[in-house]
Amino acid sequence: MKIYRNNLKVACARTSHHAFASLAVKRAVISVATRYQWNRRHQNLKSELLHLMRKRRSIRKYNNDSVSLEKIYHILEAGRLAPSGANLQPWIYIIITDDRLKERIRAKAENVERKYHKTAPDELREWFKEQKISPEKEFLTDAPILVVVAASIKAPYWLQSTWISIAYLLLSIESQDLGSLTYTPTETQFLNRLLRIPDEYRPVVILPIGIPAEKPSPRTRARKTLAQIVHLNSYCLR
Amino acid sequence: MKIYRNNLKVACARTSHHAFASLAVKRAVISVATRYQWNRRHQNLKSELLHLMRKRRSIRKYNNDSVSLEKIYHILEAGRLAPSGANLQPWIYIIITDDRLKERIRAKAENVERKYHKTAPDELREWFKEQKISPEKEFLTDAPILVVVAASIKAPYWLQSTWISIAYLLLSIESQDLGSLTYTPTETQFLNRLLRIPDEYRPVVILPIGIPAEKPSPRTRARKTLAQIVHLNSYCLR
Numbered sequence: 492m493k494i495y496r497n498n499l500k501v502a503c504a505r506t507s508h509h510a511f512a513s514l515a516v517k518r519a520v521i522s523v524a525t526r527y528q529w530n531r532r533h534q535n536l537k538s539e540l541l542h543l544m545r546k547r548r549s550i551r552k553y554n555n556d557s558v559s560l561e562k563i564y565h566i567l568e569a570g571r572l573a574p575s576g577a578n579l580q581p582w583i584y585i586i587i588t589d590d591r592l593k594e595r596i597r598a599k600a601e602n603v604e605r606k607y608h609k610t611a612p613d614e615l616r617e618w619f620k621e622q623k624i625s626p627e628k629e630f631l632t633d634a635p636i637l638v639v640v641a642a643s644i645k646a647p648y649w650l651q652s653t654w655i656s657i658a659y660l661l662l663s664i665e666s667q668d669l670g671s672l673t674y675t676p677t678e679t680q681f682l683n684r685l686l687r688i689p690d691e692y693r694p695v696v697i698l699p700i701g702i703p704a705e706k707p708s709p710r711t712r713a714r715k716t717l718a719q720i721v722h723l724n725s726y727c728l729r
Numbered sequence: 730m731k732i733y734r735n736n737l738k739v740a741c742a743r744t745s746h747h748a749f750a751s752l753a754v755k756r757a758v759i760s761v762a763t764r765y766q767w768n769r770r771h772q773n774l775k776s777e778l779l780h781l782m783r784k785r786r787s788i789r790k791y792n793n794d795s796v797s798l799e800k801i802y803h804i805l806e807a808g809r810l811a812p813s814g815a816n817l818q819p820w821i822y823i824i825i826t827d828d829r830l831k832e833r834i835r836a837k838a839e840n841v842e843r844k845y846h847k848t849a850p851d852e853l854r855e856w857f858k859e860q861k862i863s864p865e866k867e868f869l870t871d872a873p874i875l876v877v878v879a880a881s882i883k884a885p886y887w888l889q890s891t892w893i894s895i896a897y898l899l900l901s902i903e904s905q906d907l908g909s910l911t912y913t914p915t916e917t918q919f920l921n922r923l924l925r926i927p928d929e930y931r932p933v934v935i936l937p938i939g940i941p942a943e944k945p946s947p948r949t950r951a952r953k954t955l956a957q958i959v960h961l962n963s964y965c966l967r
Contacts, residue, residue: 536777537803537904543774544810544897565775567959571952572782573896574911577856580953585960592962615885618815647853648913651892655911658811658896659782666775673812673893675886688964714809715818721805722823724830726926 543665548712550670551624553634553701560586562667563636563700569663570640573656576648582656582695585686587637592685596697597631599681600674604628607677630672634699639682641692653695660698670703781903786950788908789862791872791939798824800905801874801938807901808878811894814886820894820933823924825875830923834935835869837919838912842866845915868910872937877920879930891933898936908941 567584575581587593604626608619618624631637638660642653657673664671676682679694688694805822813819825831842864846857856862869875876898880891895911902909914920917932926932 536781537901539774540778540781540900540904541803541807541810543778544807547810547812549812564955564959565779567955569779569782571955571958572779572785574785574787574899576913577853578950579852579856580958583958583960583964585962585964587962589962612885614817615815618817645852647850650888651911651913654889654892655896655899658893659900661812661893662778662897662900663775666778673889675814675889686960686963692964712816717802717805717809720809720818720821721802722821722924724823724825724827725924726821726823726930 543662547661547665548670548707549672550699550701550703550705550707551630551672552703552705553630553670553699554704555633555635556702557635558669558701560588562669563638566660566663566667566669566700567638570656570660573652573659575652575655576646579643579646579649579652581643581646581649582653583641583643583688583692585639585641585688587639587686588635590632593632593637595685596637596682597628599685600628600631600676600697601626603676603678603681628674630674630699631697633704634701636700638698638700639686639688639694640696640698641682641688641694643691644693645691649693650695657696657698664698664700668702669700671698671700673698781900785899785903786908786945787910788937788939788941788943788945789868789910790941790943791868791908791937792942793871793873794940795873796907796939798826800907801876804898804901804905804907804938805876808894808898811890811897813890813893814884817881817884817887817890819881819884819887820891821879821881821926821930823877823879823926825877825924826873828870831870831875833923834875834920835866837923838866838869838914838935839864841914841916841919866912868912868937869935871942872939874938876936876938877924877926877932878934878936879920879926879932881929882931883929887931888933895934895936902936902938906940907938909936909938911936 563586567586570582570584571580573582587596608616608626611619640653640657640660642649646652661671661673674697675695676697682688682694682697683690683692801824805824808820808822809818811820825834846854846864849857878891878895878898880887884890899909899911912935913933914935920926920932920935921928921930
């Protein structure tokens with residue numbers, strides 16, 4: 492900031508000596524501002540990344556506005572860059588834009604859900620109740636785009652690698668001010684059939700992507716504190 | 730950019746009408762620069778996030794410089810913010826700073842590795858050879874800090890959730906210009922014993938964290954293109 496102000500003083504001093512319209516002055520001020528902005532940006536990337544992570548929320552309601560395929564490609568570019576076991580990059584992305592296909596995916600997914608809601612572990616059933624999550628999956632037809640992420644189960648660490656890629660997608664979606672959700676049906680064979688995905692690939696998640704029509708309160712998604720989850724040199728009972 | 734230039738013109742115009750040293754002018758220029766920088770930063774966050782993802786590489790060589798615990802806490806704060814199944818946040822982080830402990834972890838890990846290198850799947854053995862990865866894990870003692878990420882296996886989707894958290898850690902480490910690596914020993918029971926981690930937690934990864942002493946070439950870590958991994962509305966043979 493100090494350097495910036497000093498440089499600005501120089502730029503302004505020039506203004507007093509030369510004609511106002513001087514291009515050189517304009518350039519000097521722009522150059523100072525740009526350099527300042529660049530330095531600040533690099534310094535702030537750390538905190539902006541945290542800010543991005545902090546403001547991301549799972550979105551279950553989407554409005555009707557479409558999302559350009561260009562944005563979707565930008566998002567998938569992020570997923571592509573994830574590290575993976577032996578660099579095998581086991582993931583594939585299937586973009587769903589077809590409305591009838593989305594309806595068929597939703598119908599099949601809701602069948603799976605209805606079965607699952609009866610047999611889910613207690614923690615999950617409580618969570619469903621608390622969050623008012625029913626077997627109805629409106630977001631599968633409301634969101635303008637679905638991205639199905641599948642992975643080649645032949646690759647070592649395929650599941651771990653693919654979830655890194657999904658995390659990259661989530662952050663990229665957030666950086667575009669779009670909303671999403673990691674929807675993981677407990678049975679995924681129906682996706683292999685509907686999307687003609689060969690059996691060597693296992694569908695891992697469906698990401699609806701669209702403009703959020705809800706703003707979930709952070710309060711309902713409380714986090715453990717660092718003090719609760721960090722240990723030094725050995726596990727300590729809390 | 731256009732708005733910025735127009736505002737700058739106003740700010741400069743003021744400079745020509747008033748005394749040079751006017752605080753109001755300085756403030757106006759600073760305010761314009763700040764707003765410009767803020768807008769640009771928000772617009773650029775998308776591309777900066779991609780840049781961060783693109784430049785991250787797995788680092789196997791570290792120099793001796795220490796890393797402050799403050800930085801480590803900043804990194805773990807990112808991991809804490811990851812989404813998780815039913816918001817159960819199943820992960821815990823054990824920071825290892827103790828040199829003798831690091832040596833014991835390395836010795837045990839190398840035992841596991843020597844066994845594993847004999848039985849690993851072909852793709853991995855080829856990868857090990859190509860990347861000159863041996864059972865020796867110098868980075869476990871060279872890096873000033875290790876972070877062991879473990880997860881409560883009682884939580885639904887514990888593995889998936891924890892790998893999102895690990896991806897958040899990786900990006901935060903990169904944003905601090907530090908290096909890391911997702912080291913996943915195939916047996917992890919030794920970490921439960923050495924670090925007194927209860928059996929309900931499974932160690933998932935060891936992240937060495939430190940200042941890189943190598944700059945791996947992107948060429949040796951080739952990526953598939955988007956065209957190879959993206960499909961529209963149904964899987965297509967390539």
